[in-house]
Amino acid sequence: MGIEISRLRRQFGAFVALDDVSLKIGDGEFVAVLGPSGSGKTSLLRILAGLDQPDAGSVFRDDHDLLALDARRRGVGLVFQHYALFPHMTVAQNVAFGLRVRPWRLRPRASAIKASVEGLLRQVELEGFADRYPAQLSGGQRQRVALARALAIEPRLLLLDEPFGALDAQVRVTLRGWLREFHRSLGITTLFVTHDQDEALEMADRVVVMNRGRIDQVGTPEQIYRQPATPFASRFIARGQTLPAQVKGQQLHLFGHVWHIESFAGDDAHEITVHVRPEDIVLAPLSGDALKAQLLNLRHVAGTVRASLRVESLDDPLEAEWSERDWARHGAPSGDAIGVHLQALTVFAMDREGRVQSRATVHPPHAGFPIAVGPWRRVEA
Ligand SMILES: Nc1ncnc2c1ncn2[C@@H]1O[C@H](COP(=O)(O)OP(=O)(O)OP(=O)(O)O)[C@@H](O)[C@H]1O
Numbered sequence: 052m053g054i055e056i057s058r059l060r061r062q063f064g065a066f067v068a069l070d071d072v073s074l075k076i077g078d079g080e081f082v083a084v085l086g087p088s089g090s091g092k093t094s095l096l097r098i099l100a101g102l103d104q105p106d107a108g109s110v111f112r113d114d115h116d117l118l119a120l121d122a123r124r125r126g127v128g129l130v131f132q133h134y135a136l137f138p139h140m141t142v143a144q145n146v147a148f149g150l151r152v153r154p155w156r157l158r159p160r161a162s163a164i165k166a167s168v169e170g171l172l173r174q175v176e177l178e179g180f181a182d183r184y185p186a187q188l189s190g191g192q193r194q195r196v197a198l199a200r201a202l203a204i205e206p207r208l209l210l211l212d213e214p215f216g217a218l219d220a221q222v223r224v225t226l227r228g229w230l231r232e233f234h235r236s237l238g239i240t241t242l243f244v245t246h247d248q249d250e251a252l253e254m255a256d257r258v259v260v261m262n263r264g265r266i267d268q269v270g271t272p273e274q275i276y277r278q279p280a281t282p283f284a285s286r287f288i289a290r291g292q293t294l295p296a297q298v299k300g301q302q303l304h305l306f307g308h309v310w311h312i313e314s315f316a317g318d319d320a321h322e323i324t325v326h327v328r329p330e331d332i333v334l335a336p337l338s339g340d341a342l343k344a345q346l347l348n349l350r351h352v353a354g355t356v357r358a359s360l361r362v363e364s365l366d367d368p369l370e371a372e373w374s375e376r377d378w379a380r381h382g383a384p385s386g387d388a389i390g391v392h393l394q395a396l397t398v399f400a401m402d403r404e405g406r407v408q409s410r411a412t413v414h415p416p417h418a419g420f421p422i423a424v425g426p427w428r429r430v431e432a
Contacts, residue, residue, distance in 0.1 A: 059108035068094040070264040079238040083251035086261030128201030132216035136185040143181040149204040171199040191222040291326030316409035320400035329372040334381035341390025
């Protein structure tokens, strides 16, 4: 049971905003839809909310056709980044709105509406704010009122479109934890749209990665981070960076060395892409087996050290990330040459249409780079 989205397509003129999108959402699940601007996230939400209709495809909830229902009868609560509160209404009036506009037969009594609003304001921790107007609230408080307003109709599905998008970084982080706890206690099926990787990975049970109207990958935050299914997912989620590698048969050519890769189906590939993540570029003594890099730009950010590295034969610098502890142990002043090892690489083989045919995450058999030519241990495919 839950929501089953099948083969949704939405086109605006010649532009395809949603292309064959299929997704199952379990009851009570918290799913984040993550993708860059224009990837189709809002288009998907609008269709689920009943604000738009797809050109093709279906959405079923517990075997009922959701698309056949009028927006007001879908039991959907909406919170948008710019879904402003009614400025001329108090907080209590805003929260009560969804109940007050119900047809009279379905409308609760005034006393029940009052009790419900009080309960909701308690839940979103805004007791005592009932008589204020939106202009008298902070951005974070306004979004909590918007959430209370969405919850007032007791939705079966909560759709949140960048709800914290307009808030400053610190408030965002606080509200993330708060919303997660809130979801845990209420268990409402929730779809949360964001273009912020941290937000999606930190909050969601599962993450849907969208790219140009298509779903590239669906998985737990850990799965998507560890095993990105496409070069896009790797770049967007795991900050994967392209290395100038080539694969011929079972041999991978990288930085002037030739490596053997086992069981990688890249023979017929139109294109091979090899990625490395910043944290897989580890510091090493500047000796024979390390890759030599020039330190261009060093930043200390919240307990981590980030650096741009100039590596011979690469046009763009590589971004690396270490802990302060590792940096203190191995560090060198900016401008110096340092040694690094590449601990893990993800190799993608693509066909002519850009579809991934084969993927492997490979680790050199020991930390050293480059190592003696030999088989790399393939840990997953
Ligand atoms: N009514 C419309 N008419 C024409 N094009 C549209 C319409 N609505 C959306 N689009 C286009 O469809 C694409 C997807 O838009 P959508 O709003 O779903 O993206 P998004 O992933 O939510 O982006 P953002 O993070 O910027 O909100 C965009 O290129 C957008 O310009």
